[in-house]
Amino acid sequence: MSPSKTKPAKPGRSLVKTGATYRGVRVQVTPGRTRFTLEQIKKAVEAAVVKNADALARKA
Amino acid sequence: MRAACFAILACGYAPRCALDYNDSGVVRFTEIVKMIAECDLSIHDISRVELDKDSHLPRFNMPLELGADLGLRLEGPARQRRRKTLILDAEAHRYDKTLSDISGMDIEAHGNDAEQIIRRVRDWLNANREVDSQILPGASAICDDYEAYLEIAPDIVAGLRLDPHDDLPHGDYLHVVQIALPRIEAARAGAR
Numbered sequence: 001m002s003p004s005k006t007k008p009a010k011p012g013r014s015l016v017k018t019g020a021t022y023r024g025v026r027v028q029v030t031p032g033r034t035r036f037t038l039e040q041i042k043k044a045v046e047a048a049v050v051k052n053a054d055a056l057a058r059k060a
Numbered sequence: 061m062r063a064a065c066f067a068i069l070a071c072g073y074a075p076r077c078a079l080d081y082n083d084s085g086v087v088r089f090t091e092i093v094k095m096i097a098e099c100d101l102s103i104h105d106i107s108r109v110e111l112d113k114d115s116h117l118p119r120f121n122m123p124l125e126l127g128a129d130l131g132l133r134l135e136g137p138a139r140q141r142r143r144k145t146l147i148l149d150a151e152a153h154r155y156d157k158t159l160s161d162i163s164g165m166d167i168e169a170h171g172n173d174a175e176q177i178i179r180r181v182r183d184w185l186n187a188n189r190e191v192d193s194q195i196l197p198g199a200s201a202i203c204d205d206y207e208a209y210l211e212i213a214p215d216i217v218a219g220l221r222l223d224p225h226d227d228l229p230h231g232d233y234l235h236v237v238q239i240a241l242p243r244i245e246a247a248r249a250g251a252r
Contacts, residue, residue: 020242021242022197022241022245023070023245025072025197027069027070027072027241027242032230033231035232036220036235041232044216045236046243047215047219048240049240052211053247056212
């Protein structure tokens with residue numbers, strides 16, 4: 001495993017933010033190389049969440 | 061690595077690592093040191109000490125990067141001396157044999173278990189969060205959500221027309237988790 005370096009979220013940094021929060025925390029990533037567009041990723045995630053809605057609900 | 065990145069993202073931090081770079085025009089180590097210096101917090105997992113199945117040699121990149129980090133902390137400028145470092149290994153005190161120069165430091169063992177990795181990372185980030193900032197999501201909640209993520213991951217991967225989850229490139233994985241976390245929370249909250 002390569003090391004992960006982390007930095008706290010700070011306003012003004014060039015971070016990609018979803019606008020949504022997870023358990024009260026703003027989730028963000030530093031822009032980097034990706035194979036897929038954000039739109040493709042969003043579509044795949046949303047479809048998977050909808051498809052597995054029952055399973056996710058059972059885990060709640 | 062993936063469990064650690066999941067925990068880092070769930071705690072509101074942006075993970076950065078050597079996989080961020082693929083520019084052959086730069087010396088990789090130079091970029092890694094620059095990245096370490098830009099961050100106030102760093103996590104090093106020195107657990108992968110097994111021999112490479114092809115070369116039958118161990119890989120030394122992680123201890124090298126840990127050394128660069130500790131060097132900055134010991135002899136770098138003032139800001140670097142305040143940096144915080146988490147060192148992870150699979151077994152407690154194994155580093156006494158593999159990396160004895162760091163004996164006496166507090167190293168967390170994770171037993172190569174994703175839940176333990178998430179707990180170690182989350183607890184350490186929570187202990188080192190900015191003063192007056194809110195407590196980070198609990199380790200149990202993040203572990204549950206990681207399990208939920210793994211359940212939907214095959215469909216995400218299939219949606220991107222990849223084969224196994226391991227085929228998901230690192231940069232894409234970070235974005236997948238970034239987008240999935242709020243949606244997993246919402247799907248689970250809606251069921252309550």
